[in-house]
Amino acid sequence: MKIDNFSCPLPVASLDTVQLGHGSGGRLTAELIDDVFLAHLGNEILGRLEDQAVFSLPPGRLALTTDSYVVDPLFFPGGNIGELAVNGTVNDICMSGARPFHLSVSFIIEEGFPIADLKRIVASMGAAAKASGVSVVTGDTKVVNKGSCDKLFINTTGIGVVPDNVAISAHNLHPGDKIILSGTIADHGMAIMTSREGLSFQSRVRSDTAALNGLVEVMLAVSPEIHAMRDPTRGGLAATLNEFAKASGVGIVLDGGAIPVALEVRGACEILGIDPLNVANEGKLVAVVPPLVAPGVLAAMRRHPLGCEAAVIGEVSPDNPGLVACSTGLGAMRIVDMPVGEQLPRIC
Amino acid sequence: MKIDNFSCPLPVASLDTVQLGHGSGGRLTAELIDDVFLAHLGNEILGRLEDQAVFSLPPGRLALTTDSYVVDPLFFPGGNIGELAVNGTVNDICMSGARPFHLSVSFIIEEGFPIADLKRIVASMGAAAKASGVSVVTGDTKVVNKGSCDKLFINTTGIGVVPDNVAISAHNLHPGDKIILSGTIADHGMAIMTSREGLSFQSRVRSDTAALNGLVEVMLAVSPEIHAMRDPTRGGLAATLNEFAKASGVGIVLDGGAIPVALEVRGACEILGIDPLNVANEGKLVAVVPPLVAPGVLAAMRRHPLGCEAAVIGEVSPDNPGLVACSTGLGAMRIVDMPVGEQLPRIC
Numbered sequence: 001m002k003i004d005n006f007s008c009p010l011p012v013a014s015l016d017t018v019q020l021g022h023g024s025g026g027r028l029t030a031e032l033i034d035d036v037f038l039a040h041l042g043n044e045i046l047g048r049l050e051d052q053a054v055f056s057l058p059p060g061r062l063a064l065t066t067d068s069y070v071v072d073p074l075f076f077p078g079g080n081i082g083e084l085a086v087n088g089t090v091n092d093i094c095m096s097g098a099r100p101f102h103l104s105v106s107f108i109i110e111e112g113f114p115i116a117d118l119k120r121i122v123a124s125m126g127a128a129a130k131a132s133g134v135s136v137v138t139g140d141t142k143v144v145n146k147g148s149c150d151k152l153f154i155n156t157t158g159i160g161v162v163p164d165n166v167a168i169s170a171h172n173l174h175p176g177d178k179i180i181l182s183g184t185i186a187d188h189g190m191a192i193m194t195s196r197e198g199l200s201f202q203s204r205v206r207s208d209t210a211a212l213n214g215l216v217e218v219m220l221a222v223s224p225e226i227h228a229m230r231d232p233t234r235g236g237l238a239a240t241l242n243e244f245a246k247a248s249g250v251g252i253v254l255d256g257g258a259i260p261v262a263l264e265v266r267g268a269c270e271i272l273g274i275d276p277l278n279v280a281n282e283g284k285l286v287a288v289v290p291p292l293v294a295p296g297v298l299a300a301m302r303r304h305p306l307g308c309e310a311a312v313i314g315e316v317s318p319d320n321p322g323l324v325a326c327s328t329g330l331g332a333m334r335i336v337d338m339p340v341g342e343q344l345p346r347i348c
Numbered sequence: 349m350k351i352d353n354f355s356c357p358l359p360v361a362s363l364d365t366v367q368l369g370h371g372s373g374g375r376l377t378a379e380l381i382d383d384v385f386l387a388h389l390g391n392e393i394l395g396r397l398e399d400q401a402v403f404s405l406p407p408g409r410l411a412l413t414t415d416s417y418v419v420d421p422l423f424f425p426g427g428n429i430g431e432l433a434v435n436g437t438v439n440d441i442c443m444s445g446a447r448p449f450h451l452s453v454s455f456i457i458e459e460g461f462p463i464a465d466l467k468r469i470v471a472s473m474g475a476a477a478k479a480s481g482v483s484v485v486t487g488d489t490k491v492v493n494k495g496s497c498d499k500l501f502i503n504t505t506g507i508g509v510v511p512d513n514v515a516i517s518a519h520n521l522h523p524g525d526k527i528i529l530s531g532t533i534a535d536h537g538m539a540i541m542t543s544r545e546g547l548s549f550q551s552r553v554r555s556d557t558a559a560l561n562g563l564v565e566v567m568l569a570v571s572p573e574i575h576a577m578r579d580p581t582r583g584g585l586a587a588t589l590n591e592f593a594k595a596s597g598v599g600i601v602l603d604g605g606a607i608p609v610a611l612e613v614r615g616a617c618e619i620l621g622i623d624p625l626n627v628a629n630e631g632k633l634v635a636v637v638p639p640l641v642a643p644g645v646l647a648a649m650r651r652h653p654l655g656c657e658a659a660v661i662g663e664v665s666p667d668n669p670g671l672v673a674c675s676t677g678l679g680a681m682r683i684v685d686m687p688v689g690e691q692l693p694r695i696c
Binding site: 020021023024025026027028029030048049050051052053054055056057059061062063064065066067068069070072092093095096098102104105106107108137138139140142143144145147148149150153155157159162169170171230231233234235239243247278280338339340341345346 | 371372400405415490491518582583626
């Protein structure tokens with residue numbers, strides 16, 4: 001029995017927006033995978049197009065992390081949702097000290113979304129993955145009816161391998177440890193906020209989205225003895241340090257004057273009445289290190305492009321367990337509370 | 349310096365719907381994690397509440413897979429989005445022959461979503477995870493403004509370990525291989541469809557959502573020589589077999605009369621004019637095995653509760669590479685084409 005093959009009945013290549021059929025698992029899905037995803041993210045593992053990626057990693061403990069990105073707008077000063085989704089998940093992996101290897105990517109796309117925008121976003125995911133040395137090895141696409149989601153959401157889940165001699169955890173803070181911040185805070189959150197509000201100073205405030213695994217590598221090369229590390233995203237530095245203090249049952253005392261905030265970001269925060277300590281960052285880390293190794297770690301950070309403004313911003317105290325306090329510059333201390341509600345929805 | 353602790357300023361426990369603040373990374377997020385996620389999914393790794401899970405797995409190749417679930421309605425005959433999200437990802441892992449170990453879970457929730465519904469969904473995720481022997485080890489929650497997503501989307505990403513002697517791939521089909529299907533097709537898709545349309549026969553059509561890792565285990569115990577395996581979800585058996593035929597450059601010939609379809613499902617398909625071969629399944633697998641091991645694999649499947657209706661439904665042919673054909677019962681053959689567009693949006 002011989003049967004002739006048929007040609008495709010639809011002029012698919014001419015579609016310029018995403019259709020429900022692109023999420024059907026059928027021929028349109030296959031074409032979207034070829035034209036958009038493989039074109040920009042392709043590698044040997046992803047190219048096999050199995051329902052799962054199969055690969056080997058070096059021996060060691062694994063680090064697994066997931067984040068869904070719902071940032072609005074999709075394109076903002078300093079980046080877009082695609083590179084944010086790659087960098088954010090790379091950062092969550094490497095904050096455990098792990099070397100990031102692979103990502104999965106899952107798209108939820110609103111029917112009618114422009115394919116040109118999707119290509120731009122996926123292209124910048126490819127560039128961000130290349131820059132941080134990770135591969136997208138498996139993925140998924142769902143398309144929902146117009147009105148059922150706001151344009152585009154992206155989930156990335158990442159896997160890495162933790163070096164044997166590293167034990168980084170929010171539970172590991174010890175009194176006397178130094179708190180080191182890698183650079184200015186509140187850039188990402190205020191870039192989204194000012195861009196969304198159309199404020200006049202927006203052009204000078206840009207997201208700090210960046211992959212921090214290279215910076216972490218130089219820090220660990222100085223000393224594997226980093227006690228805790230995190231990238232302060234949603235909830236900002238205030239949320240991260242409160243979680244650290246609570247998890248380890250210690251107090252944290254910050255030197256308010258030592259926390260770097262860019263001038264234009266400080267201005268935007270003041271106009272909008274927002275505390276920069278509560279604002280999301282996407283390319284900064286805070287590390288808690290023993291006092292003896294702090295100078296060496298700090299010096300190494302300052303030699304890295306993403307850590308040139310690194311500073312010791314405080315230390316861990318045995319007093320007031322669970323509380324974060326900050327000097328105000330007038331000799332007084334204020335409590336830095338865990339943010340309760342939502343100042344800036346859809347920041348990441 | 350001693351500072352008194354403060355009590356929470358909001359009566360959070362009395363909230364009965366999800367607020368934007370639940371996704372802020374602040375105190376409301378922490379409470380949602382405690383009250384809902386840890387209550388139903390908790391385990392030692394998840395309970396650490398780090399931004400990433402760190403764990404060890406047995407040595408071997410890893411399998412990684414991701415899926416976002418956008419099914420509408422959230423609750424349907426036979427299941428809900430929560431157990432679907434666990435079972436679906438467990439299935440994508442074990443279709444590589446891997447033993448599934450861990451999942452990440454990420455929620456995108458519409459502001460105003462009832463917390464009682466969220467608890468029901470998360471509880472059934474916990475039950476499904478327990479039933480299939482996997483742990484949810486890390487997670488993420490985003491809340492978007494009312495109208496920015498339709499109620500609730502869930503991403504699950506899973507990791508497993510592939511046994512050394514297994515090499516399952518869509519590229520591995522050989523002429524003469526037998527096609528084995530584990531049971532009736534089209535149950536899940538038609539359950540969603542009839543429930544959505546409010547059709548009168550809906551009460552008799554139920555989703556087949558189930559985790560297939562136990563079934564795969566008994567199949568591999570008979571023979572590791574399974575050439576290809578997949579759970580035919582979106583696009584149905586037609587999409588899966590077309591992908592197999594294309595990837596391996598072989599033809600597939602099906603015996604239409606041997607493909608089990610439940611009577612009520614066949615009826616629903618006929619009324620709605622839908623080909624059951626194109627309809628999604630969520631608890632079925634199709635395996636391609638060498639003819640010599642097929643009888644043993646089939647017998648083992650039939651002894652398992654999820655494979656008691658397993659059947660050989662066709663075989664791989666050297667003719668017509670890339671094409672799937674099906675006997676119609678009248679001595680004629682029809683082409684089973686790759687579905688092009690979308691018959692049933694938001695089926696999973």
